[in-house]
Amino acid sequence: MDLLIDVPVLVAAKQKMPMIKVLVEDPRAGEVRVKMFASGVCHSCLHAYDGSHATPMPMILGDEGSGIVESVGSGVTTLVPGDHVIISWLLNCGTCPPCRDGKPAHCWAPSPFGALLDNTQRFKNAETGEPVLHYGPATYAPYTVVPESSAIKIRKDMPLDKAALIGCSVTTGFGSVTNAAGARPGESVAIVGCGGVGLNAVQGARVAGANPIIAIDTSDAALQMAKKFGATHLINASRDDVVAETLKICPRGVNHSIAAVGSTKAMQNGVEILGSGGTMVILGAPPNGAVLEIDPIFILGKERGIRGSKYGSSNPHVEFPMLIELYLAGKLDLDSLVTGNYRIDQSNEAFEILAQGGAGRGLITFEQ
Ligand SMILES: [Zn+2]
Ligand SMILES: [Zn+2]
Structure with a gap:
């Protein structure tokens, strides 16, 4: 069943993103739909927002997030609804030789920008029916759809807000x-x-x-x-x-x-x-x-x-759980990284603060 969300959508560079009503389709074969818990505010999305990187539109941004699996498509074997996950922004196939070798950044599958691996969207404008593009995993959407291999299961005692940061900046750095x-x-x-x-x-x-x-x-x-x-x-x-x-x-x-x-x-x-x-x-x-x-x-x-x-030259399936263990052992500081907390309707403000060169990381948390 389609889910209705309110989400900021990039409709023009250098312009505030309006909140738009969007329908999120069911996950297709090999995909999962995730109810997002938190999303970090990343520089790569700022580049799309401020026009320094050419970006097709309309698009839902967000490349760093965590959440809870809401539903799974056919053929999904490693995740069930209720699993806590960190989203990997690499929408990789999971089956080609580099993916099998733990190097998803080198995946051979074409990774269409603005779409999932089958080159189609799971988002559409609720009023016009027009497709809305995915910026990678589109973690600013309160519900998003990603390939099974891009949702990495984590321990449930890991705080999901801190876990979100592992999805991009922590792993990359x-x-x-x-x-x-x-x-x-x-x-x-x-x-x-x-x-x-x-x-x-x-x-x-x-x-x-x-x-x-x-x-x-x-x-x-x-x-x-x-x-x-x-x-x-x-x-x-x-x-x-x-x-x-x-x-x-x-x-x-x-x-x-x-x-x-x-x-x-x-x-x-x-x-x-x-x-x-x-x-x-x-x-x-x-x-x-x-x-x-x-x-x-x-x-x-x-x-x-x-x-x-790219992505810290990491294999997220290995790296994310390892970073969580380091955090829970007190050897990785995620708490001090967050310097600004926002709701999803404050994403424009979060970008403006990031653009001013504010220290640390902004974090958007979703209503649960
Ligand atoms: Zn990022
Ligand atoms: Zn691959």
Whole structure:
């Protein structure tokens, strides 16, 4: 049976999202419908909202969320109604070789932007019947439909509001250090950009035993949060020369830099602070068309490297439960990440605060 929801819908870039009545269809074969509990407010959605990333419309945003399975489609074997889940924003097939290998970011199935895997929508405007597009898992919808493989079952004693953050920023940041960079105890890690993702890269470095952990940002508030999450040194890029200050701390350069902000200037710094054999991991997404200029000799001479990391190079089915265990053991801080709480009809306000560079993460919780 279709469910009627009130949901913010992106209808034009740089414009507030109106609350629109939308019908949510039943899950089809291999899909589940989830009653959302909470959704984080992510920079990638802000890029759609502010027009810096071209986005088809009308669209329901949201790529970081948690909830409770409400119903399941035919053939679903791993989930039942009532299961608590974190939504993975990778709508992957779960069956191709990379998916089987635990690398869903490399899934071979075409992942149509704005739709589920069969290239159709489960949302339609309740008045006009017009399809409404999915931004990945569309976690701003009070009820959403995702493939079974994108709803990861978690323990029921994990608070669902905190769990939501694991769906994007925590996993992306943490995994960039532990999976993509593969930082080892005692290695130096510099995190350029300490927003929601960067703070979790700092946490990943702390849990990995990295030292020093250098946090770089243009906001003192973000840097103070980074210190709380484990940064040993802070550099304010709006006042100080990032490369010179980093080289004072690590005269031979750092082992790993993490570019956790979509700024090519930050990425330039991230490369220039690399030591011998050091690698920069790119996490942040710059606006469409941005170009990074690199001196190939600098890369070649000391075997430096640059790589991308999508979703913390993680396998959400393994990573999400592991991060929950770390949280419940007191080794991962999710509580301090949330700096703003919103209702779903306040999502425009949440974006505006995120755009101003507010420290930490905004969290939308749904009426239950
Ligand atoms: Zn995200
Ligand atoms: Zn796949």
